[in-house]
Amino acid sequence: MRLDILFFLDYDIDEELPWHSTLSRTRQLFPEEVFESVFEHIFGMCVVKGMVSGHTQAIDSAPVKANASMDSLELKVPEEDLEEHLRKVRYMSTLDRSRKAKVNKADKNQQTITASQGELQEIKSRNKKWSQDQDQRVGAGNKGSKYTSNKTHYSPTDPDARISVKPGKARKLNYLSQMSVDTAHHVISHITADFADKKDNQCLPTIIEKLKPRLHKKGMFWNNILADTAYSSGENYALLEKEAIDSYIHLTELIKAVRMGLHT
Known part of the structure; x- marks a missing residue:
């Protein structure tokens, strides 16, 4: 071509x-x-x-x-709750056949949340603002969309991918x-x-x-x-x-x- x-x-x-x-x-x-x-x-x-x-x-x-979907993002959890969270996710995966990530390739460090309380509060505030004006944001017209952060989410299909955005562009998983x-x-x-x-x-x-x-x-x-x-x-x-x-x-x-x- x-x-x-x-x-x-x-x-x-x-x-x-x-x-x-x-x-x-x-x-x-x-x-x-x-x-x-x-x-x-x-x-x-x-x-x-x-x-x-x-x-x-x-x-x-x-x-x-990156060859990974934003829809496949998993929520990071505190280290002490990780095993319980994984058991729950595995159970839900058997019920939900539409789940995209069949195998979790991320290591334990990638799955564990590292954000401080202050950062979590900031992300919560951004989520609130995101839900209010998401129609004005590129790539955020989906009513179920969330303001995701590398501090709270990770990609189980491609752990090296990170959420990033450039002005006027949609948030994506990139290198x-x-x-x-x-x-x-x-x-x-x-x-x-x-x-x-x-x-x-x-x-x-x-x-x-x-x-x-x-x-x-x-x-x-x-x-x-x-x-x-x-x-x-x-x-x-x-x-x-x-x-x-x-x-x-x-x-x-x-x-x-x-x-x-x-x-x-």
Whole structure:
């Protein structure tokens, strides 16, 4: 269906294509190290061709939809009540054949509630407001919808998925993709998946830890970083200064934090 991809892969329009499971199933058999080595090899080829400068990297994130439904979310419970809750859920599952999650893949930590009383009260207040104006929210027209939180709910079918939302978008179970692009010819220099409830500024140290040695191994030195305000924090600016990387990141979040500190 995508003629540009067929052209790129040197397939004629009437030529038989590989079966999709060659990618979708086979890739599940290989460990992360295999994909990392393939990425390093292709990145090295781009370096040899002069497509990578190394000195300036642009970083951004994007949500990646998880293959899990919001309808399958389970309620977290206090640790002391977990076993009783599971027994009840198993019993209800035998009665309700429409239940989507046949197997609970989440570990005990994921099923146990971690929210404080204050956070629970805040979620309760949001639920009340949600029920009042849900018709005005994207993806919340369902009268039975609830304001769900990662602190109170989890996905039994995909424990790595997290509830996340972007302005103007519906709440979904997502992962978080973090990508770095070399600005010379837009070659991807680093990409990783993380939990969607993490903030971008929490992911930046790991990106630096992985990307700087990769560039150094190819004889390149990382001098500049371009990123939006979501990556700004005092800790990140200190780390970038230590690593001798000039940052072009808007200071909005840092200024907000300083102002809050002054008020308190």
